[in-house]
Amino acid sequence: MSAQGPYLAEIAHLMGDPARANMLHALMDGRALTAKELAWLAGVAPQTASGHLAKLMQGGLLAVAAQGRHRYYRLAGPEVATALEGLMVLANMEGTTRRLPSRVGAELSFARTCYDHFAGRLGIGIHDALMTGGHLAASEGGYALTSSGKAIFARLGVEPGQSGKTRRAALRPCLDWSERRPHLAGHLAAALACRCFEMGWTRRRKDSRAVTLTEEGRAMLEAALPGFRCDAPEPSVSPLRREPVPALA
Amino acid sequence: MSAQGPYLAEIAHLMGDPARANMLHALMDGRALTAKELAWLAGVAPQTASGHLAKLMQGGLLAVAAQGRHRYYRLAGPEVATALEGLMVLANMEGTTRRLPSRVGAELSFARTCYDHFAGRLGIGIHDALMTGGHLAASEGGYALTSSGKAIFARLGVEPGQSGKTRRAALRPCLDWSERRPHLAGHLAAALACRCFEMGWTRRRKDSRAVTLTEEGRAMLEAALPGFRCDAPEPSVSPLRREPVPALA
DNA sequence: TCGATACTACGGCCCTGACCGTAGCGTCCT
DNA sequence: AGGACGCTACGGTCAGGGCCGTAGTATCGA
Structure with missing residues (x-):
């Protein structure tokens, strides 16, 4: 049986505390935050x-960079973000019962x-435009750009460069938890987001x-990406800081 | 902030207990097991x-089918398996320290x-053979079969049938936790496994x-899938039942 | 050099939750 | 009908661990 269970439980247990889950969730945008910020969040x-944070470090979920008297924590790698996304789905x-x-x-x-990449309807808009335009090809573990796709990325200022024939795909689908459809992950998606x-x-x-x-961004994307669309966000009601809504009872 | 944290923690907490993790892990092969079997495992x-089991049910991670005096539990859906895979990665x-x-x-x-599909070197062998042979094309959220790919599946006795233009891809990459490379998931992969x-x-x-x-299976796959290879398993040392090895300290 | 700030280490309080005992309900076999 | 079996409900016990208090170390600014 290979004793997977216990290790699985170890990792899940780390993520299973509300405080730690909030921290991990906050770090999912790839930025590095200080211990104080994370405490507040x-x-x-x-x-x-x-x-x-010490526990998350020991569990290998976080990495830290000490800078002066601050310690900046960030997710240890994309695999951690992927695992968290899976849970968020x-x-x-x-149960359709809760969380509408x-x-x-x-x-x-x-x-x-x-x-490190875009998600939500923006991410899906990019994914769909590339997909329906035939700019994506199947590749080891995900997608690769076709020549027309490379041209689009180049027009947007992202050099698709081979990045050394790595094992991992340059682009891969990533299930979006809010839309329940895939958007684009992978280092090319990250490079695009960075450029934006x-x-x-x-x-x-x-x-x-x-x-x-x-x-300007909308105009750029629509110009460079034929078929790109991404409906505007509904006007926000309130920023809704933290203090999570009361649990379901 | 959308209060994702608490929900995330709820799910992770469910998976974070050793007994529950063992159950979920045992159910990851898609079969349905009785409560007693799961208790033993x-x-x-x-x-x-x-x-x-009641908690896992309430959390929406399991589904149950009552049959006579047995209750058969199974994972609620592929998303649960995906999330578990993410954690297992x-x-x-x-930490290279533990779990060699x-x-x-x-x-x-x-x-x-x-x-519901194959993983390990077998799964990766199938993935790679299809990929390098050019039998996979990019598709909404994953792969689709090219015409040559459809022929291969037909030769193996799996009718690729459109399955009604569903949103989800027929084939998609799924990161293999033991090999750290993608194998094939999706309903076509499931159909292939079922056929095998x-x-x-x-x-x-x-x-x-x-x-x-x-x-016979090896011969069939090698005949139908040009380029398929899948090295034999090393002779096993001992079945290594359960009784997980002592934790890391 | 001195104080302020960022962070971590330790100790004690307290609550959550995992565990198994007994008990009860429904289903199958003879 | 009776008994065996599968499963669940409830209650008591106990350990693990989350929480913040105080205290200690390192870094920055004046």
């Missing part, structure tokens, strides 16, 4: 957060970052993983 | 198992079922997710 005292689907889709922040389901932030086509919100698509 | 008394990778790959049962890493069991090309082990590739 998780809703616990810094001492408590420190203990949680369940968390959003489980409407509860998901409108901005968040419109566009957000997923570790760099050029001001998209902007990060301050205290959320939500992303804003600027007018 | 998890190493707890039936009363305890019953409680765990972490569990096998985490050698600990994974040789038979298990050679061939096993992953929910049906024809006696593969056989299930009794108390393990490991799968045996018969001589």
